[in-house]
Amino acid sequence: MGSGRGPKFGRARYFIMNEASHLWYVPESGSLVWQSFDSYSLLYNERSGNTHVLDPLSREILDLLQEAPRDERALLQELTSLVGDDDPEALSEAIGEALVAFDSAGLIFPAYHS
Amino acid sequence: MITPDRIISPENGAQVTRDLNRGRLKFKVGPLVARIGTSYPLLQRDFLDIYRGYPLAGPEEFVHFNLKVDPVSLLRRWVRPKIIADGGFIASPFVPLRGDLAILALEMGLNWQVGTRSDQFLIFHSGVVARDPGPGEEGPSRAVLMAGESGAGKSTLTAGLAYSGWRLFSDEFGLLDTSDLHLYPYPRPISLKNESIEVMTKRLGEEVFSRPFLNTLKGTIRYLRAPAESLINGHKPARLDLIIFPQYVAGSTGGISEFTGAEAFAMLRGASVNCDRVGRSAFDALSELTGRCKVYGLQYGSMDMAIGMVEALMEDAA
Numbered sequence: 003m004g005s006g007r008g009p010k011f012g013r014a015r016y017f018i019m020n021e022a023s024h025l026w027y028v029p030e031s032g033s034l035v036w037q038s039f040d041s042y043s044l045l046y047n048e049r050s051g052n053t054h055v056l057d058p059l060s061r062e063i064l065d066l067l068q069e070a071p072r073d074e075r076a077l078l079q080e081l082t083s084l085v086g087d088d089d090p091e092a093l094s095e096a097i098g099e100a101l102v103a104f105d106s107a108g109l110i111f112p113a114y115h116s
Numbered sequence: 117m118i119t120p121d122r123i124i125s126p127e128n129g130a131q132v133t134r135d136l137n138r139g140r141l142k143f144k145v146g147p148l149v150a151r152i153g154t155s156y157p158l159l160q161r162d163f164l165d166i167y168r169g170y171p172l173a174g175p176e177e178f179v180h181f182n183l184k185v186d187p188v189s190l191l192r193r194w195v196r197p198k199i200i201a202d203g204g205f206i207a208s209p210f211v212p213l214r215g216d217l218a219i220l221a222l223e224m225g226l227n228w229q230v231g232t233r234s235d236q237f238l239i240f241h242s243g244v245v246a247r248d249p250g251p252g253e254e255g256p257s258r259a260v261l262m263a264g265e266s267g268a269g270k271s272t273l274t275a276g277l278a279y280s281g282w283r284l285f286s287d288e289f290g291l292l293d294t295s296d297l298h299l300y301p302y303p304r305p306i307s308l309k310n311e312s313i314e315v316m317t318k319r320l321g322e323e324v325f326s327r328p329f330l331n332t333l334k335g336t337i338r339y340l341r342a343p344a345e346s347l348i349n350g351h352k353p354a355r356l357d358l359i360i361f362p363q364y365v366a367g368s369t370g371g372i373s374e375f376t377g378a379e380a381f382a383m384l385r386g387a388s389v390n391c392d393r394v395g396r397s398a399f400d401a402l403s404e405l406t407g408r409c410k411v412y413g414l415q416y417g418s419m420d421m422a423i424g425m426v427e428a429l430m431e432d433a434a
Contacts, residue, residue, distance in 0.1 A: 037403040039377030046399040055378050
């Protein structure tokens with residue numbers, strides 16, 4: 003049905019998914035198993051069978067996304083209040099890198115503003 | 117109880133050879149039973165040499181692995197012989213070897229079977245030895261697992277410890293039961309290479325070694341037979357208490373570094389062959405081991421030095 007609309011819809015969807023302001027969430031967080039050693043966290047994802055090592059900032063980001071879907075700006079605000087605002091650019095960059103890593107590992111999914 | 121007629125020995129060599137020819141020799145190494153066959157006389161002789169003392173399995177016992185090791189063709193049986201292991205693989209992971217290296221084909225075939233088809237255990241690429249309680253002592257047997265890169269010296273150290281009062285579990289595989297964190301013995305002959313051969317023949321003499329296998333891809337190889345005590349007690353597991361990553365460095369005066377937390381976990385996970393296949397119980401076991409066991413890097417310059425260091429570390433781990 004509507005074969006002419008497919009590509010246009012595909013492009014629009016791709017555009018939206020690359021907007022920095024969209025929400026991220028952790029699907030089926032019950033499938034994540036945590037262990038903590040020193041300041042690092044080990045995460046076993048039962049859905050993928052993969053194990054991940056998370057530094058404290060990455061752990062905090064994933065915890066926030068498990069709590070509720072958030073976009074990058076909301077994460078920056080909340081983490082700034084936790085770690086201070088000495089270097090907001092570096093913090094923003096670290097959040098962006100963590101989101102890319104989580105996304106490629108299948109730990110977070112994009113959601114959309116209603 | 118192992119009785120003399122139920123072990124591989126020169127006395128029943130004719131029967132063992134017949135069973136090898138028929139492809140139905142069943143023998144046990146620790147908790148695993150292999151059924152092997154070969155019609156190649158040189159391999160039959162080498163097998164009888166390095167596997168003497170191993171228990172034969174009864175007709176009713178479950179077979180974990182099947183392996184045939186034979187010439188690749190009738191021509192290659194007689195003309196520049198080429199031998200290959202066949203374990204029922206869809207695509208064979210092996211290349212044919214020269215006829216005089218047929219025992220290497222068998223050893224590689226068995227290693228492959230263990231590494232890919234024993235997911236009832238969490239498997240580590242490692243040497244393992246254990247201390248049994250002495251007469252009048254109580255408590256469990258306690259194992260040390262020695263992991264690391266190939267060539268780091270773990271087989272040599274395993275061999276040194278196995279002939280210095282420790283019980284040989286394996287120079288290749290640590291088989292961990294994730295339900296109780298006990299290791300199971302898998303005491304195959306120890307494969308020693310190049311300089312390690314000289315070190316160990318000086319300590320132990322020639323009679324505990326196979327003939328040398330020359331010009332292999334890894335240089336010269338000789339197999340060191342498992343001590344008889346290790347075969348007699350091949351069914352007894354031991355609690356894993358100590359994990360080390362040994363590294364032989366010529367001229368080293370010895371060094372120890374401790375790994376903790378996530379770093380120790382990552383190193384231990386890296387040494388595991390099948391943690392992805394075992395899944396959640398592997399993660400839980402590795403986490404518990406990381407919390408419970410000491411994990412050390414150990415640099416050594418001589419066998420006596422290394423044995424002393426391992427004994428001291430095990431003492432501390434008590």
